[in-house]
Amino acid sequence: MTATTKPHEMLAEMLSAKLEAVDALIRERMASENAPRIPEVTAHLVGAGGKRIRPMLTLASARLMGYEGPHDEKLAATVEFIHTATLLHDDVVDESKQRRGRPTANLLWDNKSSVLVGDYLFARSFQLMVETDSLRVLSILSNAAATIAEGEVLQLSAMSDLATSEDTYVKIVRGKTAALFSAATEVGGVIAGATEAEVQALWTYGDALGIAFQMADDVIDWMEGTGKGYGDDFRECKLTLPMIRAIAGSPEEWGFWARTIGKGQQQEGDLEHVAALLAQTGALDSTRQTALDWAGKARAALRDLPEDPIREVLHDLADYVVARLK
Amino acid sequence: MTATTKPHEMLAEMLSAKLEAVDALIRERMASENAPRIPEVTAHLVGAGGKRIRPMLTLASARLMGYEGPHDEKLAATVEFIHTATLLHDDVVDESKQRRGRPTANLLWDNKSSVLVGDYLFARSFQLMVETDSLRVLSILSNAAATIAEGEVLQLSAMSDLATSEDTYVKIVRGKTAALFSAATEVGGVIAGATEAEVQALWTYGDALGIAFQMADDVIDWMEGTGKGYGDDFRECKLTLPMIRAIAGSPEEWGFWARTIGKGQQQEGDLEHVAALLAQTGALDSTRQTALDWAGKARAALRDLPEDPIREVLHDLADYVVARLK
Known part of the structure; x- marks a missing residue:
């Protein structure tokens, strides 16, 4: 481990034995004797090497609370299965062509398989959960x-809707990201027999971390040189927090927003105009600050949990998800 | 009740108070405060008035075994939610344009919402199940x-595959229909505290009923004047039991089957030729007999269960699902 090791890499090292067991469990449980095509589809995604943040959150939470039983591995695999299932369905919903730098499953295998x-x-994730014997x-x-499903439906109906509120945005973000983060940390505490206050702290950490993470992504959409498509959310008429605040801060631009986002009629120069409005109204800066505040909330929640090297890394992880904003 | 009342109508009368409670529960639980679009989509399906066979199987099984608690309603709603969810996803998979005589949700609301x-x-169905406190x-x-999901994937990969076996066909049928029928009857027995032998008998009844039902459908696809599209399965290159047996019984027609089903290159006169082969090889008659045998297996399973008016109607139901074949 060097000084520049990233927090999620550090977690992966600290939890390496457990993570290997989780990977083995995932391979075992995604196999289907009856339908051999299934592992072909999932191997494509699972093998694409995501950062495994969600299963690590479960394993880390359980270890932090002193858990020594076998169920943490099952729950970590559960959380990864749910995540993978939502990615497969998102690919159909977004009609996306690439994920993690590879063609998405729906292009390779078509929508039906996805x-x-x-x-x-x-279904497999629920079978795994049942094995933990914990209602x-x-x-x-x-x-x-x-x-998660509600948040995705909400995102669909909020598309192009200029009346989307900050409150709705947070619900969408919980659905997209934070709900699985917070469930991942919470169940780790629950199986470890943590106190209610500790379980609550773990939930708050996962929730705030997920919101900070997604909000940072929505700011980065407007930062140049990040390797991501600049202004993609605007092109897709997705109302993220920077845009919600820019719209609220520029009532004189109502016609512009109604045309470009309400009707989706965009033309050359519009993107640059949005970028200018994001700066003028302070919407981008204030969203950056809100994301930092959520990361701070995540760190603060850790205070009520036992001192432990795992806790230190979770602390650094909360900084890391917003580090790209500074 | 008249002598011509159909068994499922009879069941609906006998269980009417329970069914009303189930409907109320379904309406309550499909509502989403956060995403109002959800009930719009589901009301369209749930309101389309299916026969509610699956929830009635759960309610009937629980009552037959003397259950008097509140969980049968939750499980009946669970089963209907799972059924409705699979219909929504099937619409995407089949690219179907009509269901129950109305345009399908995916045309009205697009694939994403489905x-x-x-x-x-x-997710809602699992929340309901958790409330029964029964792992x-x-x-x-x-x-x-x-x-169910495995069966659907299997059906996709078996499409156009002339090597599809009868064994694979039964697995597909369990996925499409019988797995939810047998789970519906089994859980009714489980919550009622039935003995293992009784639970097994309920499972066997549901399984055999579901297989007989689906097999009858696959025969009816080849019966004229039923109001269903004649030979639709052939057109879609779906290998149902009549076709699997016709292929096995006509080795001299290998080239014909390879062209029409293997490659999906169909032309005028092909459908009539298949109909002739189904008759010549005896494939249609033998499938009809196999469906009747499964209905007999369903009736036989009831022998190990308490004598009761409900049991009589379940007996008649097994006859009814294959009555169209006679």
Whole structure:
């Protein structure tokens, strides 16, 4: 480990034995004797090497609270299955062509497989949860699954809707990202038998981390030289927090917003005009600050949890997800 | 009730108070404060008035085994939610334009809503199950959900595959229909505290009923004057049991099958030729007989269960699903 090791890499090192067991479990459980096509589809995604943030959050939370049983691995695999299932379904919803630098499953295998294999992974994730014998874990994760689906539907209906509020934005962000982060940390505490206050702190950490992470992404959409498409959210008429605040801060531009986002009629020069409005209204800076505040909330939640090297890395992780904004 | 009342109508009368409670629960639980679009999509399906066979199987099984608690309603709603979710996802998979005589949700609301609202209903169904406090019920229904998804993937990969076996066909049928039927009857017995032998008998009844039902559908695809499209499965290169047996019984027609189903190159006169082969090889008659045998297996399973008016109607239901074949 060097001084420049990133927090998620540090976590991966600290949890390496557990993560290997989780990977083995994932490979074992995604296999289907009856439908061999299933692992072909999922291997494509699981093998694409995401950062495994969500399963690490579960493993880290359980270890931080002193858990020594076998269920943390099952729950970490559960969380990764739910995440993978939502990615497969998102590909259909977004009609996206690339994910993690590779062609998405729906282009390789078509929409049908994406839908059905996603369903299969959801079902498999519930089978894994049942094996933990904890109704509370099942309740937390089925609530998270409902919040995820609601958030995605909400994002669809908020598309192009200039009346989208900051409150709606936060609900969408919880659905897209934070609900699974907070469920991942919460169940880690629950199986470890943590106190209610500790479970609550773990939930708050995961929730705030997820919101900070997604909000940072929405700011980065407007930062040049990040390797991501500049202004993609505007092109897709997605109302992220920077845009919600820019719209609120520029009532004289109502006609412009109604045309470009309400009707989706965009022309040359519009993107530059939005960038100017984001700066003039201070919308981008204030969103950056809000993301930093959420990261601070995540760090603060850790105070109520035991001192431990794992806690230090979780602390650094909260800084790391917003580090790109500074 | 008249002598011509159909068994499922009879069941609906016998269970009417329970069914009303289930409908109220479905309306309550499909509502989403955060995403009002959800009930719009589901009301379209739930309101289209299916026969409610699956929830009635759960209610009937629980009542037959003497259950008097409140969880049968939750499980009946669960089963209907899972069914509705699979219909929504099937619409995307089949690219279907009509269901129950109305335009399908994916045309009205697009594929995106079908995928996401289906996911929402899956999540809601698991929330309902958790409320029954029974890990065994959760295990049965998550296994059923996995079997359903596997069966659908299997059906996709078996499409146009002339090597599809009868064994594969039965797996597909379990996924499409029988897995949810058998889970519906099994959980009814489980919450009622039935003995293992009784639970097994309920499972066997649901499984055999579902297989007989689907097999009858696949025969009816080749019966004229039923109001369904004649030979649709052939046109879609779906290998149902009549076709699997006709292929096996006509080795001299290999070139014909390879062209029309293997490659999907169909021309005028092909449908009539298949109909002739189904008759010549005896494939249609033998499938009809196999469906009747499964209905007999369903009736036989009831022998191990308590004598009761409900049992009589379940008996008649097994006859009814294959009555169209006689």
